[in-house]
Amino acid sequence: MRNLLVGYMGKGSIVAGCLAPHPPHLVYAENPPQNEPVSEGGWEQLRWGYESLRASLEKVDYDVLVILSPHWQTYVGTHFIGLEHCASKSVDPVFPNLFRFDYDMNVDVELSRAIHDEAQSAGMAVKMMENPDFRVDYGTIVSLHMTRPAWDKPVVVISSNRGMSYYSSEVMQEMMAELGRATAKAIEASGKKCVLIASNSLSHRHFTTENDVPEDMSKEHIESHAMHLWDMRIIELMRAGKSQQILDEMPEFCEQAISEADGGAFSWILNAMGVPDHPAILHGYGTIIGTGNAIMEWPCHRWGEQ
Amino acid sequence: MSGEIVMSLVVPPHPHPVLCPEKNPGWQAIRDAYDAAAAQIEESGADLIIIYSTLWPSIIGHQIQAQQHPEWVMVDADFHDLGSIPYRLSIDTKFAHAWNDANHARGLTSRTVDYDGFPVDVGSVVALELLNRGNRIPAVICSTNVYSNRAETTVLAKACLDVVKAQGKKAVAVSVMSLSNRMFTEPIQPEEDRIHSLKDDEWNQKMLELMADGRLEDVGQLSRTIHSQIRIKKVVAFKPMWWLSAMNGNRNDLTGEVLAYEEIHGAGAAVVALSPESCGTGDKEYDEDDVEFYGGDRGVLDNTEPTEDHGVALHEPTTKGNSFNTDLAPKPVGAYPHARREGDLLYLSGVGPRQPGDNSIPGGPIKDADGNPLNYDIKAQTRATIDNVARILEQAGSSLDNVIDVTSFLVDMDRDFAGYNEVWAETLGKVGPTRTTLAIQALPTPIAVELKVIAKA
Numbered sequence: 001m002r003n004l005l006v007g008y009m010g011k012g013s014i015v016a017g018c019l020a021p022h023p024p025h026l027v028y029a030e031n032p033p034q035n036e037p038v039s040e041g042g043w044e045q046l047r048w049g050y051e052s053l054r055a056s057l058e059k060v061d062y063d064v065l066v067i068l069s070p071h072w073q074t075y076v077g078t079h080f081i082g083l084e085h086c087a088s089k090s091v092d093p094v095f096p097n098l099f100r101f102d103y104d105m106n107v108d109v110e111l112s113r114a115i116h117d118e119a120q121s122a123g124m125a126v127k128m129m130e131n132p133d134f135r136v137d138y139g140t141i142v143s144l145h146m147t148r149p150a151w152d153k154p155v156v157v158i159s160s161n162r163g164m165s166y167y168s169s170e171v172m173q174e175m176m177a178e179l180g181r182a183t184a185k186a187i188e189a190s191g192k193k194c195v196l197i198a199s200n201s202l203s204h205r206h207f208t209t210e211n212d213v214p215e216d217m218s219k220e221h222i223e224s225h226a227m228h229l230w231d232m233r234i235i236e237l238m239r240a241g242k243s244q245q246i247l248d249e250m251p252e253f254c255e256q257a258i259s260e261a262d263g264g265a266f267s268w269i270l271n272a273m274g275v276p277d278h279p280a281i282l283h284g285y286g287t288i289i290g291t292g293n294a295i296m297e298w299p300c301h302r303w304g305e306q
Numbered sequence: 307m308s309g310e311i312v313m314s315l316v317v318p319p320h321p322h323p324v325l326c327p328e329k330n331p332g333w334q335a336i337r338d339a340y341d342a343a344a345a346q347i348e349e350s351g352a353d354l355i356i357i358y359s360t361l362w363p364s365i366i367g368h369q370i371q372a373q374q375h376p377e378w379v380m381v382d383a384d385f386h387d388l389g390s391i392p393y394r395l396s397i398d399t400k401f402a403h404a405w406n407d408a409n410h411a412r413g414l415t416s417r418t419v420d421y422d423g424f425p426v427d428v429g430s431v432v433a434l435e436l437l438n439r440g441n442r443i444p445a446v447i448c449s450t451n452v453y454s455n456r457a458e459t460t461v462l463a464k465a466c467l468d469v470v471k472a473q474g475k476k477a478v479a480v481s482v483m484s485l486s487n488r489m490f491t492e493p494i495q496p497e498e499d500r501i502h503s504l505k506d507d508e509w510n511q512k513m514l515e516l517m518a519d520g521r522l523e524d525v526g527q528l529s530r531t532i533h534s535q536i537r538i539k540k541v542v543a544f545k546p547m548w549w550l551s552a553m554n555g556n557r558n559d560l561t562g563e564v565l566a567y568e569e570i571h572g573a574g575a576a577v578v579a580l581s582p583e584s585c586g587t588g589d590k591e592y593d594e595d596d597v598e599f600y601g602g603d604r605g606v607l608d609n610t611e612p613t614e615d616h617g618v619a620l621h622e623p624t625t626k627g628n629s630f631n632t633d634l635a636p637k638p639v640g641a642y643p644h645a646r647r648e649g650d651l652l653y654l655s656g657v658g659p660r661q662p663g664d665n666s667i668p669g670g671p672i673k674d675a676d677g678n679p680l681n682y683d684i685k686a687q688t689r690a691t692i693d694n695v696a697r698i699l700e701q702a703g704s705s706l707d708n709v710i711d712v713t714s715f716l717v718d719m720d721r722d723f724a725g726y727n728e729v730w731a732e733t734l735g736k737v738g739p740t741r742t743t744l745a746i747q748a749l750p751t752p753i754a755v756e757l758k759v760i761a762k763a
């Protein structure tokens with residue numbers, strides 16, 4: 001039913017959804033001026049995938065990027081950045097050798113608050129983050145930079161409430177279904193055209209050592225065959241438009257592939273788009289220190305035409 | 307020089323005792339206990355504070371802060387509305403680098419971090435803010451590895467102690483951690499705060515009872531149970547007591563004092579001080595694998611399939627007669643058992659450094675698959691070999707102390723005898739078996755040392 005609202009003219013709408021993973025290696029390999037470390041490249045298949053996603057989004061008219069990242073981890077409900085402007089330096093605590101990035105972003109606080117309010121009236125615990133000293137998490141920054149390196153669109157930044165850690169994958173899914181519906185409703189009411197970003201890897205088992213040259217691609221591969229099988233299965237389901245089946249298999253996927261979908265972003269985006277049965281576009285797949293990463297796009301803006 | 311751990315502390319990571327203790331009597335009690343602990347540190351004459359923070363996860367081994375003065379304004383991801391904590395810390399960079407080197411020497415993956423704007427985790431900031439007013443005492447901060455098991459965490463502590471001793475430090479060891487870590491998932495008023503559930507409270511009380519009795523090692527051994535009972539599966543499992551127990555020699559007779567136990571947003575928060583002085587009761591009961599050297603990735607997926615056969619087929623050990631075999635020793639490369647018992651004696655098959663499970667070679671193989679020589683660490687190989695001997699003997703109900711005769715085989719006497727001899731002196735040399743060392747042309751796998759052992763059963 002809500003599929004019909006997606007792309008509906010005159011109202012706000014979700015014009016595209018993206019699975020846009022955030023390993024800092026990708027920004028490191030790009031050598032943008034904002035990032036301090038310098039690389040010789042690496043992870044090209046994924047970076048070409050992002051290039052393809054960017055080219056595709058160029059053809060889409062949108063106002064705001066709405067992102068949920070598993071690295072702003074809030075245990076006390078779901079939080080939203082409520083500052084108009086965020087600028088600081090982000091250093092990845094896990095890979096500080098790769099990611100020391102000067103970010104500068106504008107936040108659509110009006111839309112943030114609208115989603116916040118909608119989620120609150122649906123019974124979720126929510127909070128606006130208004131501390132001016134707050135540093136935005138590196139996951140959010142990497143996905144935003146790789147999707148839109150011009151940093152010229154306002155963003156909405158949503159935290160991960162770690163429902164799976166606190167309760168179970170089933171509760172996480174219910175919470176993210178609620179948050180997804182609240183997101184769609186608030187966007188519709190806002191009159192804005194939005195691109196949604198779920199910032200997470202698929203399988204998420206890392207190597208525990210790093211090469212002297214981190215971008216040495218002769219060492220890069222999936223951590224295990226089981227992880228590969230899961231990644232391919234989930235990608236095929238996305239390509240076939242089987243969102244409901246993905247949601248049904250999410251508990252097994254999170255557990256067996258140690259998937260970063262445990263943070264809720266994947267379940268959130270599928271629900272926000274109304275659990276679409278339209279196929280997603282695969283822009284790229286690759287591994288990063290053994291983890292599986294896919295760059296996908298759901299071109300919601302086209303669905304009304306079909 | 308002889309250094310020592312002069313005291314140990316368990317402290318909570320939440321920002322409330324720094325930012326708003328006045329809002330809740332329990333938070334104030336934690337703050338007061340922090341102050342009391344700070345006074346105890348002053349009295350101890352400590353010249354180093356070592357932090358193991360459960361709130362700084364790492365993936366590539368362990369990370370050690372090595373910036374001289376990390377400086378920023380810390381805002382908690384959850385409790386940002388309580389305010390900000392500006393910090394400027396003083397790090398003992400010489401110690402940090404030496405610890406990193408000591409980790410490498412014991413086979414661990416480890417690195418230092420020295421970057422402007424590095425986000426020091428909330429737990430470390432809170433602990434140092436309250437324990438070390440004015441940064442009088444230099445500190446060092448270590449991460450918690452997401453994938454490490456008890457063996458790796460124990461070796462991490464042993465490497466740290468190597469440096470404490472070498473540099474003659476009087477060090478305070480601090481585990482920054484919650485007890486039960488289930489918080490309320492909705493905002494609450496300060497006066498509504500309580501431990502999230504009765505079960506959490508009961509387990510917390512049990513941990514505190516053990517710590518008050520100085521039984522730190524028992525808490526270490528209960529860590530996996532505690533993790534499954536009262537810990538939310540956040541990014542890292544419950545490991546800080548493994549580290550802290552190993553920092554104290556895995557003892558159960560420390561002198562403990564619980565300075566406070568309260569709730570912070572539902573989680574169990576305690577300040578506990580432990581002195582190395584023996585409380586005179588109980589002896590240690592440390593029956594877990596006491597590892598000196600880390601042998602590589604232990605496989606968090608419990609995948610114990612060999613990842614490398616080194617070009618030689620692996621066999622299941624044979625089982626004839628009084629054969630004795632164990633999964634804790636490397637797979638044989640032919641049809642033979644790990645050991646046989648004859649009368650009061652145990653005869654072991656020749657054993658080298660290959661690891662049970664993944665078949666890796668600590669210290670590295672001596673040549674690659676094409677036969678090109680590789681640089682390898684004979685001391686690491688010798689240590690791993692003796693660890694394998696010890697495990698076979700222990701599994702057979704004996705121990706390294708019962709070894710009576712050893713024949714050692716080295717593939718490169720000139721290169722390796724000194725290193726092998728050094729490790730021998732630290733281990734079997736103290737037991738005192740007879741020994742014969744031979745130079746041989748090759749061993750079946752690319753290893754440099756193998757031991758043939760006879761021991762009392």
Ligand SMILES: [Fe+2]
Pocket residue numbers: 022023070071139201260
């Ligand atoms: Fe991540």
